Amino acid sequence: MYSLIVTVDAIKPQLSGIGRYTWEIAKRAAALDRVSKISYYDRGKFVNDLDGLRKGIRPPKDPWLVREIRKLANPMMKTRPRFTGAVFHSTNFFLPDRVENGVVTIHDVSVLKFPETHPLDRIKQYERYFDDTLKRTAHVITVSEHARREIVDVLGLHETKVTAIHLGVDEAYRDARRVVEGAEQSNEYFYGLESGSYTLCVSTLEPRKNIDKLLTAYSHLSNEVKSRFPLVLVGAVGWLSDKLEAQIASLKSEGWLRVLGYVPETDLPFLYARARLFAYPSMYEGFGLPVAEAMAAGVPVITSDQSSLPEVAAGAAAIIDPNDIKEFSAVLRRGLEDDVWRRDARARGFDVSDGYLWQRCAERTGEIYQRVHAACRV
Template identity: 45%
Template sequence: MKLVLSVEALSPSLTGIGRYTWELAQRLPEHAHLRDVQFYRGGRWVDEPASLLQAAVPKAAAAKVKPSFRFKQPRWLREWRTSAACRGRVFHGPNFFLPACAEAGVATVHDLSVFKYPETHPLERIKHFEREFTNSMARAAHLVTDSEATRLEVMNFLAWPADKITAVPLGVSSQFAPASEDALVTCLAKYGLTFKRYALCVSTLEPRKKIANLLQAYERLPRQVREQYPLVLVGGAGWLSEALHQKIDRLAAQGWLRYLGFVPEADLPALYAGAQAFVYPSIYEGFGLPVLEAMASGVPVVASMFTSLPEVTQGAALLVDPDDIDALTQGIHKSICDEPWRETAFKAGLAIAHSYTWSRCVDRTVDVYKKVMR
């Protein structure tokens, strides 16, 4: 079976969808049922997806490299060759959309937040979905979602038949695992952190993640707890977050909040494993990969009680309404200070996280490809 995988989501700073795409790009070429996997991005073929994870070369440095002469094909010829190369293959768009050259294929719909919570997205993203999403859905032969909760939501929203949508849970890398203080001290020192002396949240700063609520809840913790266990935020600056960044700056000046922004992928496992607790108050998630990574790292989790998160955590996390600030505060305090509960959450989280593997995700994704080919 031949496959084309779109790698539009790959960039030096991987989001959750980027990480999903990267795992597929690494593993699909090695799968026993695939004999030819090609990668596609922005109208061009990509030989090495790993190159998309590298930072762009500065213009000054790029100017010193003498480009080799290459005949520029007419647009109609490029489009015809691209379309011809796609025929006879399954085309998978792992980031919502199918490119124009794909007459049919598989699309992964991670969530419907842009339709359910348009006020939490930038205008450009909303317009992009308005232009492209309906067209992609019209050409998709099958849809993949990250969770059963999202599958049911997509089925109802799009009025698609149940047998045309498959829930394929994501996986978690073996790099996310409990670790000793000695193993983490060097990495944590880079960020001025102490082993098991901070709470962690890994999330893009966008409105539906409810980071403002997290800050409000953390501010209500006893002063001694905040000082002993500062809150560490990791993730991109996001959008519609100007007021939130101002609040972060103000609270960081008090000494109990640290905003690290994006950190290298290689450092994330250490930041997870070194945390005392992990908090993820997002109001809406298609899966919630950071929660799974925290559980795999042996870290007690407080998460939102909505959408896919109860399904993913399977009873191992403390679930709260992120709009209930008192409940969120109590949950955070419990995750940091209640040792009997922490031990229970540690064991349950590890057991559940071990059931999510990228190999299983890939196998089930290939099963969808087979179904489409038949």
């Protein structure tokens, strides 16, 4: 038996991909085999209320604790106390200062490979802390085989130290698919959108997501196709998005582009399940959870030939080079109009997405905890 500490700083009201991963692991951790005690660690303090974190409720920081942590950050203090007797899992790239032999989830190495797609403060964080985290890491978890190979190559880690564990898809996406499939044909609208009559893209609006390429490819479709099947963007505005926002503003005036921004988590599965097509042309992902969610919701998928996305799609999606606008546009039209392809893509998507289960992800993560506990105990 062993005690487990899981970092939960990524859990916020509007969950990112890392936030979703952290939430799903944290809420299942206590029930994992051989875990005797579970604690949650949030930026210098232990917390108990995971649901409160989802709602944005965080306990105030203790001023004394803040001062003590700052003292402990001094590398000259050789006698500083450490987290001992527990397996410590950071779900978000970095270990706290006092952790040795930790488990770290490194979702990708995009900051190191494509620093131009990240804010300067994030790059500086990596320059200052990442090497030290790696020195104190017993095992690295990542989210795809593609990411695992990159971590081994870019960071120089031994292959036995890095394990790929695919993410899961919330059951709400499969449930939404069943509801939509079982509903009688109607003219009911959701967010002003008719079921089966729009292309969906769920993504933060930032450079590496290639939304500009999607907009350009979609604009090349005929006016008749764009009128029948508008493009709908869902997601918050990210970093370095001024140019993209200007492009969006220009195209919205043509009437075929809808921008919904952030959509509540309870509504998102139904926006997926009611879509005719899902497009995700990102240039780089550690996993690409929206692709898996779309397949689970029963939507035919078009995605990029870059990074982990072909691995996640596993033959169930149309794979495109997002820089080839002519090809991209042709595949979009096929995805909207070719019913034979659409039926086949949906069926294959069901099969692939059925393998993406959060419980399986948590159990495989628990196997890593046990391995680290066995290797590091005295």
